[in-house]
Amino acid sequence: MKKNIFYSIxxxxxxxxxxxxxxxxxxxxxxxxxxxxxxxxxxxxxxxxFSNEQFDSNDIIKVNKFTIINIWxxxxxxxxxxxxxxxxxxxxxxxxxxGLNYKDKKNNAxxxxxxxxxxxxxxxxxxxxxxxxxxxAYGVPETFLINNESNVIRxxxxxxTHDNILEIINLIKS
Amino acid sequence: xxxxxxxxxxxxLILSFQKLLIANDNSMIIDKISKNLRCLxxxxxxxxxxxxxxxxxxxxxxxxxxxNGESEDQIYDYLKNQYGEWIVYDPxxxxxxxxxxxxxxxxxxxxxxxxxxKVFIN
Numbered sequence: 001m002k003k004n005i006f007y008s009i010x011x012x013x014x015x016x017x018x019x020x021x022x023x024x025x026x027x028x029x030x031x032x033x034x035x036x037x038x039x040x041x042x043x044x045x046x047x048x049x050f051s052n053e054q055f056d057s058n059d060i061i062k063v064n065k066f067t068i069i070n071i072w073x074x075x076x077x078x079x080x081x082x083x084x085x086x087x088x089x090x091x092x093x094x095x096x097x098x099g100l101n102y103k104d105k106k107n108n109a110x111x112x113x114x115x116x117x118x119x120x121x122x123x124x125x126x127x128x129x130x131x132x133x134x135x136x137a138y139g140v141p142e143t144f145l146i147n148n149e150s151n152v153i154r155x156x157x158x159x160x161t162h163d164n165i166l167e168i169i170n171l172i173k174s
Numbered sequence: 175x176x177x178x179x180x181x182x183x184x185x186x187l188i189l190s191f192q193k194l195l196i197a198n199d200n201s202m203i204i205d206k207i208s209k210n211l212r213c214l215x216x217x218x219x220x221x222x223x224x225x226x227x228x229x230x231x232x233x234x235x236x237x238x239x240x241x242n243g244e245s246e247d248q249i250y251d252y253l254k255n256q257y258g259e260w261i262v263y264d265p266x267x268x269x270x271x272x273x274x275x276x277x278x279x280x281x282x283x284x285x286x287x288x289x290x291x292k293v294f295i296n
Binding site for chain 2: 031033036129134136138
């Protein structure tokens, strides 16, 4: 009798462990920072790609109700694919899109823009990648939708899709 | 003559090491911090080990922050805020991992009781 109770407890214990591990199989192991939205985007100072003029991010963000910051690079293949989506977004809304050119050569970046069009109102440069890291970026491309108080409303890792655009349009309407 | 040469040699040797030590003061703390950070886009590497764009920029950011006079803890807090707790190798004690921290201790106590019973009571 005592032995039976012991074995049934043991059985339940292993069943418990098994169910936990089995459930754990469904969890994705890929870590992304997509869900982490720190309340305030840290301010940065950077030079514009074409004019070489220096800008403070706070001054740019303050002006419009919503701003999009898109981290891109001419050497990044998904950015090329994303570019048409950004052009589309520019056409559909008059939202202020700021490009942050990540670890790029000036000539390559300018060629990229000349070839594929310029959806950005300003392109700020980030030659050593420090600004992107300080914003909490994971890689290129990455997009932040922020309001005029520098609060991050939505963050997209990887290239933007047309579905993302619809979501952005809905978000800035409300 | 020879003694003077040797003394001079030792003198400059010490001098050169001193310079090395001073120059490495900042890089030592950068190394220490980056060893405690997980490179998020690499597999199983710390920021210190990795040569990826992400890690190189991260090291630069740490360097800038150190030069701005920020402390080690401030940098960890900043990065945890940006990238989540996953970025540091040392998990914090909270409700979610309470069992993980407490379970070995419980087992230890349980085992202690068993041994105590066996040795002293029987």
